[in-house]
Amino acid sequence: MNTICLPKSKLPRIVIIGSGFAGFSFIKAVNHKLFQIVLIDQNNFHQFQPLLYQVATCGIEPDSIVFPVRKMFEKYENFHFRLATVTKIDSLKNILHTDIGTISYDYLIIATGSCNNFFGLQNVEKYAIGMKTIQEALDIRSFILQNLETADATCVSKVRKSLLHFVIVGGGPTGVEMAGALAEFKNYIIPKDYPELDLNEIKISLIESGDRLLKAMPENLSKKSLKYLQDMGVEIHLNTTVADYKDDVITTKKGDEFICKTLIWTAGVKGNVIDGLPDSVIGRGARILVDEDFKVKHTTNIFAIGDIAAQINERTPFGHPQVAPAAIQQGKWLGKNFQNIIKNQKVKPFEYYDKGSMSTIGRKRAVAQINNKQYSGYIAWLLWSVVHLISISGFKNKIMVGLDWVSSYFTYEKSNRFIIRKFHQQNKVK
Amino acid sequence: MNTICLPKSKLPRIVIIGSGFAGFSFIKAVNHKLFQIVLIDQNNFHQFQPLLYQVATCGIEPDSIVFPVRKMFEKYENFHFRLATVTKIDSLKNILHTDIGTISYDYLIIATGSCNNFFGLQNVEKYAIGMKTIQEALDIRSFILQNLETADATCVSKVRKSLLHFVIVGGGPTGVEMAGALAEFKNYIIPKDYPELDLNEIKISLIESGDRLLKAMPENLSKKSLKYLQDMGVEIHLNTTVADYKDDVITTKKGDEFICKTLIWTAGVKGNVIDGLPDSVIGRGARILVDEDFKVKHTTNIFAIGDIAAQINERTPFGHPQVAPAAIQQGKWLGKNFQNIIKNQKVKPFEYYDKGSMSTIGRKRAVAQINNKQYSGYIAWLLWSVVHLISISGFKNKIMVGLDWVSSYFTYEKSNRFIIRKFHQQNKVK
Numbered sequence: 001m002n003t004i005c006l007p008k009s010k011l012p013r014i015v016i017i018g019s020g021f022a023g024f025s026f027i028k029a030v031n032h033k034l035f036q037i038v039l040i041d042q043n044n045f046h047q048f049q050p051l052l053y054q055v056a057t058c059g060i061e062p063d064s065i066v067f068p069v070r071k072m073f074e075k076y077e078n079f080h081f082r083l084a085t086v087t088k089i090d091s092l093k094n095i096l097h098t099d100i101g102t103i104s105y106d107y108l109i110i111a112t113g114s115c116n117n118f119f120g121l122q123n124v125e126k127y128a129i130g131m132k133t134i135q136e137a138l139d140i141r142s143f144i145l146q147n148l149e150t151a152d153a154t155c156v157s158k159v160r161k162s163l164l165h166f167v168i169v170g171g172g173p174t175g176v177e178m179a180g181a182l183a184e185f186k187n188y189i190i191p192k193d194y195p196e197l198d199l200n201e202i203k204i205s206l207i208e209s210g211d212r213l214l215k216a217m218p219e220n221l222s223k224k225s226l227k228y229l230q231d232m233g234v235e236i237h238l239n240t241t242v243a244d245y246k247d248d249v250i251t252t253k254k255g256d257e258f259i260c261k262t263l264i265w266t267a268g269v270k271g272n273v274i275d276g277l278p279d280s281v282i283g284r285g286a287r288i289l290v291d292e293d294f295k296v297k298h299t300t301n302i303f304a305i306g307d308i309a310a311q312i313n314e315r316t317p318f319g320h321p322q323v324a325p326a327a328i329q330q331g332k333w334l335g336k337n338f339q340n341i342i343k344n345q346k347v348k349p350f351e352y353y354d355k356g357s358m359s360t361i362g363r364k365r366a367v368a369q370i371n372n373k374q375y376s377g378y379i380a381w382l383l384w385s386v387v388h389l390i391s392i393s394g395f396k397n398k399i400m401v402g403l404d405w406v407s408s409y410f411t412y413e414k415s416n417r418f419i420i421r422k423f424h425q426q427n428k429v430k
Numbered sequence: 431m432n433t434i435c436l437p438k439s440k441l442p443r444i445v446i447i448g449s450g451f452a453g454f455s456f457i458k459a460v461n462h463k464l465f466q467i468v469l470i471d472q473n474n475f476h477q478f479q480p481l482l483y484q485v486a487t488c489g490i491e492p493d494s495i496v497f498p499v500r501k502m503f504e505k506y507e508n509f510h511f512r513l514a515t516v517t518k519i520d521s522l523k524n525i526l527h528t529d530i531g532t533i534s535y536d537y538l539i540i541a542t543g544s545c546n547n548f549f550g551l552q553n554v555e556k557y558a559i560g561m562k563t564i565q566e567a568l569d570i571r572s573f574i575l576q577n578l579e580t581a582d583a584t585c586v587s588k589v590r591k592s593l594l595h596f597v598i599v600g601g602g603p604t605g606v607e608m609a610g611a612l613a614e615f616k617n618y619i620i621p622k623d624y625p626e627l628d629l630n631e632i633k634i635s636l637i638e639s640g641d642r643l644l645k646a647m648p649e650n651l652s653k654k655s656l657k658y659l660q661d662m663g664v665e666i667h668l669n670t671t672v673a674d675y676k677d678d679v680i681t682t683k684k685g686d687e688f689i690c691k692t693l694i695w696t697a698g699v700k701g702n703v704i705d706g707l708p709d710s711v712i713g714r715g716a717r718i719l720v721d722e723d724f725k726v727k728h729t730t731n732i733f734a735i736g737d738i739a740a741q742i743n744e745r746t747p748f749g750h751p752q753v754a755p756a757a758i759q760q761g762k763w764l765g766k767n768f769q770n771i772i773k774n775q776k777v778k779p780f781e782y783y784d785k786g787s788m789s790t791i792g793r794k795r796a797v798a799q800i801n802n803k804q805y806s807g808y809i810a811w812l813l814w815s816v817v818h819l820i821s822i823s824g825f826k827n828k829i830m831v832g833l834d835w836v837s838s839y840f841t842y843e844k845s846n847r848f849i850i851r852k853f854h855q856q857n858k859v860k
Contacts, residue, residue: 003585004583005582005583005584005585007626043848043849043850044575044579044847044848044849045848045849061491061493061494061830062491062493062850063491063492063493063846063848064491066848066850068623068845068847068848070622070623070624070847071622071623071845071847074622074623080626081582082579082582082583083576083579083580083583083849084583100580100583101583134850135850135851138850145474146513149474149512149513150513150530152435152511152512153434153435153512153513153514153530153531154435155433155435192500192501192504193498193500193501193504194500196437196510394845396833396837396843396845399833400491400830400833403826403829403830403833407826413826415498415501415824415826416493417474417498417500417501418473418474418475418493418496418498419473419474419475419513420473420492420496420564420565420568421565421851
């Protein structure tokens with residue numbers, strides 16, 4: 001296999017795999033004059049995952065929540081991006097194998113994030129759509145619209161009902177936000193766009209295996225989010241675990257059945273592990289076990305940060321939460337302390353600062369917990385909007401998303417209802 | 431085959447195939463209270479083709495030049511949209527066959543537009559990308575970026591040069607505008623995004639079989655557009671006809687060779703004909719021959735408008751030009767006169783009002799001929815911008831495109847440089 005072409009440099013080379021929140025924050029924080037920095041990702045952009053559900057429900061343009069990697073670091077002298085998929089880590093030779101060739105590293109930062117966890121349910125993996133990438137969000141957008149179109153053209157009631165039943169599995173923030181946005185789509189868009197469809201035939205169900213939604217939040221807010229969703233017409237099934245999904249039928253462990261063409265899976269994630277690391281460093285949920293400096297256990301020059309990493313100690317027996325703020329803080333911390341760490345100098349230990357969490361549920365309603373204070377309703381929704389708008393990369397993206405929001409606030413519109421690439425359930429792209 | 435489900439109606443049914451300029455204008459103009467109107471298209475949106483090249487060169491979001499069909503006609507009582515591909519017209523039984531079932535009509539309007547004409551060059555058809563649809567524009571965007579990425583990672587000069595040679599075939603408005611926008615991309619974006627690439631290795635060639643560009647315009651403007659493009663670094667090859675394209679090599683009839691990975695084809699169009707009409711009604715360029723009322727020759731209740739139609743008489747021996755204004759005017763005329771025509775009453779003949787034509791060439795430069803007056807340079811560019819902004823469907827789309835333009839005017843940016851779906855040359859989607 002050939003070597004990926006890179007300019008010669010006398011500087012030690014750091015290779016970062018993954019242009020997500022962790023990888024980006026690391027590159028921004030590390031002293032980029034002292035290293036040759038090579039970022040590898042299979043996409044040429046960074047995506048703002050918290051708003052994927054709005055792309056999936058036609059609320060915003062896909063282009064406005066992604067940001068070009070090369071533009072982000074165009075001022076960096078020793079920065080190089082390579083569009084590639086890493087297939088194997090050879091930690092003995094300090095070499096990565098990718099689909100476009102090999103690359104050697106002095107230091108490796110694994111920031112590959114997490115992907116959908118289907119918990120071994122093969123049929124679900126085959127036919128459900130996850131919501132971890134912009135491609136999946138666009139697949140969901142297409143599939144919802146395709147099924148509405150097909151339903152509108154079919155006179156067979158049984159077929160139509162299956163096409164008009166949208167099931168979301170997973171009552172975490174993604175599932176709750178998706179259910180809320182989809183309910184809005186049903187309530188405001190479908191009556192105008194599909195006047196021939198009977199609104200009573202259109203069903204949105206949210207299935208959660210636990211006994212409440214948003215289990216990372218206080219119970220009080222879980223209850224509120226449940227009520228908000230029910231008010232909007234979402235059917236919620238708690239204590240319900242999916243067992244299989246075949247021929248458009250979800251069966252649950254209890255034996256219930258849900259007939260539906262669309263199954264959106266937000267029920268869990270697992271680490272996006274790359275071949276080559278010993279099994280002994282892979283922990284629960286396929287996360288890579290790291291020490292206090294985010295160095296991968298038993299290695300000297302390989303680090304892992306973000307969703308993929310599990311830093312386990314007394315304070316964090318399960319690792320830090322797999323959320324954007326944790327990834328950002330880890331990337332920043334490792335970047336800032338990188339020189340000291342590689343010189344084996346003592347550094348102030350990483351401490352995760354939990355800013356709290358928030359979830360929006362349709363227009364004007366959200367729940368939030370910030371610094372142990374709880375917010376709900378309109379205020380929480382305003383907070384949510386401001387925080388997310390600030391966090392999106394790029395001034396133009398902020399403007400575009402802001403405009404979309406203001407416009408849909410007043411018009412109740414979700415105007416990006418386009419099937420540009422059809423989604424074929426039988427032929428799902430991973 | 432089953433029948434496409436539609437509400438029962440006592441009104442006569444008009445089926446329109448195609449949600450382009452012609453079909454849209456017809457529906458807006460016809461008295462929609464007197465007919466059941468069914469629009470069929472394989473996309474659920476109307477696309478603004480004149481700006482496809484800006485999507486292809488990362489200047490604007492794809493979502494901002496498409497508009498949802500259902501939203502456009504949501505106020506119409508007897509309007510129905512069906513997402514389908516028509517496979518055959520059965521004009522004896524007044525039935526259409528589609529991929530989702532059959533549908534009967536009282537009146538049929540064929541407004542299927544035109545598609546790429548590869549003039550029998552099979553390898554070109556296989557490996558080149560046309561620019562007639564939003565999907566193709568996105569394919570071009572992906573492919574240009576993919577090839578830049580691959581070039582940046584390869585040390586083999588020969589391979590890199592082929593990846594960095596972008597050839598556009600066809601010196602009409604689409605080819606000229608595409609070449610200009612791509613030259614801008616080369617001059618303003620590549621030096622920032624790909625500092626390792628040698629700008630001298632990046633080549634944009636425009637190949638035209640005739641002896642001048644923009645042959646529908648006065649010679650003077652052809653010369654200006656040629657100069658503008660050459661100033662921007664585009665290599666122009668007039669009197670050059672493509673003969674084949676194999677293993678990344680274009681051969682011309684004269685025997686010249688162009689080595690390039692990217693071949694963008696804008697050299698010609700042909701009618702998007704549907705099976706079932708007799709050969710005798712298909713004329714030059716696969717256009718359907720229509721009479722003075724746009725009725726398809728030898729039929730009584732089938733009409734054709736827009737690019738697909740050829741209304742041939744003394745004044746228009748080759749039919750009207752295949753451009754948006756002609757399609758819009760034809761749709762409007764047929765819609766307004768439809769009741770009289772089907773009652774066989776005399777109507778004022780259609781007259782095409784040629785507003786002139788315009789092409790933009792990069793930032794701040796364009797050529798235009800309007801009411802026999804010629805404009806070029808900055809003034810023409812301003813005119814072009816205003817005319818196109820006004821013509822885009824939807825207020826939000828106008829705002830989005832306008833913002834993109836203003837922002838790129840000041841920043842020289844083209845910020846939508848994303849490979850969201852990779853383009854595989856070997857596996858081209860039609």
